[in-house]
Amino acid sequence: MPTFASEAERKKILDYFSNRFGIPEKAFEGFCFLMGERKIWIVRDHPELERIFNQLKIESAGIPLLRTKPSMWKPTTAGLHLFGLHATRNVVDLDGDALRAFLKREPIDSPLPLEPGFVIVRWQGKILGCGVNGKGRLRSQISQPRGRSL
Amino acid sequence: MNEKMIQTFNRYRDMIPDYEGFLWALEQPLPITIRANTLKLGPGPFQNLMREQGYDLEPVEGIEEAFILRGVESPGSTLEYFLGYYQVQGLTSMLPAKILGPRPGEIILDLCAAPGGKTTHLAQLMGDRGLVVANDFKFERTHVLRSHIDRLGILSVLVCCYSGQAFPLRRKFDRVLLDPPCSAEGTYRAGLPPTRSENPKVARHLVRVQKELLRHALEVLRPGGTLVYSTCTYAPEENEAVVNEAVKEGKAELLPIFIPFPHSKGLPSWKDESYHPDMGKTVRLYPHQVNSWGFFIAHLRKRS
Numbered sequence: 001m002p003t004f005a006s007e008a009e010r011k012k013i014l015d016y017f018s019n020r021f022g023i024p025e026k027a028f029e030g031f032c033f034l035m036g037e038r039k040i041w042i043v044r045d046h047p048e049l050e051r052i053f054n055q056l057k058i059e060s061a062g063i064p065l066l067r068t069k070p071s072m073w074k075p076t077t078a079g080l081h082l083f084g085l086h087a088t089r090n091v092v093d094l095d096g097d098a099l100r101a102f103l104k105r106e107p108i109d110s111p112l113p114l115e116p117g118f119v120i121v122r123w124q125g126k127i128l129g130c131g132v133n134g135k136g137r138l139r140s141q142i143s144q145p146r147g148r149s150l
Numbered sequence: 151m152n153e154k155m156i157q158t159f160n161r162y163r164d165m166i167p168d169y170e171g172f173l174w175a176l177e178q179p180l181p182i183t184i185r186a187n188t189l190k191l192g193p194g195p196f197q198n199l200m201r202e203q204g205y206d207l208e209p210v211e212g213i214e215e216a217f218i219l220r221g222v223e224s225p226g227s228t229l230e231y232f233l234g235y236y237q238v239q240g241l242t243s244m245l246p247a248k249i250l251g252p253r254p255g256e257i258i259l260d261l262c263a264a265p266g267g268k269t270t271h272l273a274q275l276m277g278d279r280g281l282v283v284a285n286d287f288k289f290e291r292t293h294v295l296r297s298h299i300d301r302l303g304i305l306s307v308l309v310c311c312y313s314g315q316a317f318p319l320r321r322k323f324d325r326v327l328l329d330p331p332c333s334a335e336g337t338y339r340a341g342l343p344p345t346r347s348e349n350p351k352v353a354r355h356l357v358r359v360q361k362e363l364l365r366h367a368l369e370v371l372r373p374g375g376t377l378v379y380s381t382c383t384y385a386p387e388e389n390e391a392v393v394n395e396a397v398k399e400g401k402a403e404l405l406p407i408f409i410p411f412p413h414s415k416g417l418p419s420w421k422d423e424s425y426h427p428d429m430g431k432t433v434r435l436y437p438h439q440v441n442s443w444g445f446f447i448a449h450l451r452k453r454s
Contacts, residue, residue: 031305044306046281048257052308055321056283060296062305078300081234126233 001058002041004050013066014073016073021120022088033035033065040066042079061095077129077142084127090119092138095122099123107137114138155338162384166436175438180339182225183442184236185244185271187213187302189278189296190234200230212410215245215274231446234302235315239267240337241442242435246327246380247271249407249449254279256324261314261367264291266298268327273304283323287313315362322372326384329380330363332356336382336444339437353387360392373454376405376416380447385435386413389446402450404428411420411440416448 004011011047013033017023021030032049034041043062052058065079075084084091092111094102103120110133118141119120130141159173166172186196200217201205210216211379215422216235217227225238247268252258254276263269263284266417273282281334284299286292289311312318333356364379372375393416396402404426416432418425432448 041306042305044278044281046255046257046306048281052257052281052283052321056308056318057312058308059289059292059311060309062307063300077298077414078303082303082305123256128233 002039002061004037004053005033005035005040005084009033009121013040016066017083020118021075021084021090023083023086027083027086031062034061036064038068039064039076040068040073049087074118074141075130080129082129084120084122087120090115090132090133092119092121094121094128095124102128102131102138102140103142105140105142110136110138124140130134153328154165156243158335159384163308164341165283165386165417165420168334168438171438172368172436174443175436176339178339178437178441180240180443181441182219182222183210183235183239183241183244184217184219184225184269185239185274186217186236186373187234188215188276188304189274190233194294196235199235205230208242210341213244213248214259216241220234221394225264232301235414237267237298237302239271242322242440242445243267243382243443244271244330245365245409245435246378246446246447247275249447250325250327250376250378252280252282252441254323257321258282258325258327259315259317259367259370260284260327260329261370262286262328262330263309264288264295266295268329269295270298270302272327273306274302276306278304278306281308283308283310283321285310285312285314285317287311315359315366317366317370317393319369321370322375323370324375325368325376326371326377328363328367329366330360332360332383332388333385335384335449336437336446339443353385357387360388364392364396365401368450368452369395373452375452377402377450377452378447379450381444382443382445383443384436384446386417389434389448390417390420390425390429390432391423393448393450394423394429397426397428400453402452404431406431407433407449409433409435411435413439414444 014025026076032045042065063078064076067074121128206220211268235346260269264286269284414434415430
């Protein structure tokens with residue numbers, strides 16, 4: 001069962017989104033972060049939320065926002081669909097051909113300048129999800145079944 | 151229609167108005183209906199966006215977020231679906247959440263929530279403000295539920311995994327949606343032939359479970375709170391008879407329901423059993439009345 005993020009953990013999450021993508025803290029106002037074993041969840045805050053967690057065994061809450069490993073954090077597709085709209089850094093806009101290749105998980109040339117690491121991928125102003133930029137190539141991080149179904 | 155189905159439905163010959171029209175409607179192709187995710191795009195902008203992308207979309211009168219989608223073989227494989235702009239959902243399946251009418255800030259329980267069409271609709275109707283506790287007794291089934299929550303970007307749903315009859319009583323809810331397992335006769339049109347009601351032992355088991363679930367759902371509802379009981383079956387044993395027990399015991403009273411489509415009233419009696427005089431406040435939807443699948447809906451208020 002996920003647990004509520006401490007103040008320090010909340011700050012770390014806000015700093016990550018601010019430093020990496022330029023997403024302001026304000027975008028996360030009114031939401032709680034929950035720390036799972038390998039995921040960080042985001043859920044709508046509510047005066048009864050903590051009490052419900054004490055009363056019921058909750059399997060998941062809201063949506064997963066980040067996948068966490070000791071070495072890195074990776075934003076989820078669901079999280080970026082909602083909060084990626086506020087991003088000002090490390091955002092890539094694709095054209096039609098690049099979109100097709102991206103959804104097929106084929107590597108495409110990275111537009112410059114772009115920092116190495118995870119980036120937000122956009123098409124016609126819509127957030128598609130997460131890509132990873134490295135060695136001049138951009139690769140899709142959208143889960144295979146979801147990407148394939150398109 | 152195969153012989154088995156004719157036998158299954160034959161017992162409803164005198165119960166369903168215009169029975170021949172009903173049989174004819176069962177053979178007609180089921181239209182694909184979708185629900186705009188108004189948390190991402192309002193019905194107007196959604197319609198514009200879909201039309202700009204070349205989709206043949208027709209609004210459904212009476213439910214502003216509902217549309218009929220034509221010419222798309224796999225509505226779950228479009229970019230717009232992936233982006234969470236809509237949910238594929240039967241038209242009549244959209245009614246229980248609308249009738250329950252959750253308000254922002256409330257705490258709602260969906261006791262048998264998977265696969266999650268109604269759960270996500272409840273959250274949408276609340277503007278994703280409040281809390282929806284989505285419960286399903288099978289953990290595997292919550293995977294599909296969670297995938298819809300993620301894709302639609304819903305932040306107010308908590309998922310749990312209790313047996314419905316053993317859901318903890320320590321939390322009381324403002325409203326409860328109960329859409330229990332049923333014989334699913336109403337989905338015949340969708341190509342899911344009902345088999346569960348053909349075995350009398352299974353049918354009896356379903357009725358017992360439904361009665362237990364409704365009893366328990368009323369227990370976790372706060373006094374004065376409201377509950378919607380819905381099934382996708384025509385069987386009175388799983389519909390009026392289940393609701394009748396709760397009303398007869400005085401635990402709850404039936405509330406009137408407004409439906410924006412032609413429909414029938416709940417039955418006053420079935421075989422040798424007479425139901426509570428208020429049973430006419432429940433509704434039955436048949437596929438020759440509304441171009442969707444069959445449904446039964448009751449709206450109850452727990453007595454203080």
